Amino acid sequence: xxxxxxxxxxxxxxxxxxxxxxxxxxxxxxxxxxxxxxxxxxxxxxxxxxxxxxxxxxxxxxxxxxxxxxxxxxxxxxxxxxxxxxxxxxxxxxxxxxxxxxxxxxxxxxxxxxxxxxxxxxxxxxxxxxxxxxxxxxxxxxxxxxxxxxxxxxxxxxxxxxxxxxxxxxxxxxxxxxxxxxxxxxxxx
Numbered sequence: 001x002x003x004x005x006x007x008x009x010x011x012x013x014x015x016x017x018x019x020x021x022x023x024x025x026x027x028x029x030x031x032x033x034x035x036x037x038x039x040x041x042x043x044x045x046x047x048x049x050x051x052x053x054x055x056x057x058x059x060x061x062x063x064x065x066x067x068x069x070x071x072x073x074x075x076x077x078x079x080x081x082x083x084x085x086x087x088x089x090x091x092x093x094x095x096x097x098x099x100x101x102x103x104x105x106x107x108x109x110x111x112x113x114x115x116x117x118x119x120x121x122x123x124x125x126x127x128x129x130x131x132x133x134x135x136x137x138x139x140x141x142x143x144x145x146x147x148x149x150x151x152x153x154x155x156x157x158x159x160x161x162x163x164x165x166x167x168x169x170x171x172x173x174x175x176x177x178x179x180x181x182x183x184x185x186x187x188x189x
Contacts, residue, residue, distance in 0.1 A: 010078055011189065013076045013083070013086070015178055016028040016031075032071050032072040032073045034071075036070050037065050038065065038067075040060035040063075040065060040066050042059045042060070046060055073178060086127075087100070090169065101186065102186045107176050111173065117165075117169040118170055121162065128161070132155070136154065138151050
């Protein structure tokens with residue numbers, strides 16, 4: 001994950017292995033992750049400008065390069081709402097959560113389900129969602145001759161089209177195929 005990825009709010013699906021450390025702690029890790037030199041995500045050529053002054057970039061210390069974690073394993077970033085829908089409607093979880101995993105031995109059955117979803121339109125219908133536009137509750141308060149009207153937040157959802165659900169199923173199928181090939185878990189957080 002790159003530093004800029006920390007700014008994304010949502011849920012990331014990927015593959016990982018379960019390791020047991022010497023102290024008995026069990027942790028998930030990405031076996032293909034490694035650090036590589038990359039161009040600095042905050043500057044060009046190590047310099048930043050504030051007004052008329054130019055400074056060395058604090059992040060890369062003026063070098064224009066940083067060491068970033070990269071991975072060859074596939075991943076998928078979605079909103080929390082779409083991540084919960086994926087867990088419920090594709091992965092078949094009764095109680096979706098913000099983090100979890102599926103062990104390698106359960107992946108062949110999931111692969112069959114994903115393959116059907118990719119190839120049969122009707123299998124994707126449970127995830128379709130119409131767009132919505134909701135205004136929060138309106139409240140009126142009076143203080144003397146002044147009335148104050150407060151409106152709740154306006155929540156707009158673009159919904160989930162068949163094309164979007166199909167893209168999720170296709171990407172998850174890539175994740176599952178990679179995990180099966182490499183004896184890994186599929187995980188999300």
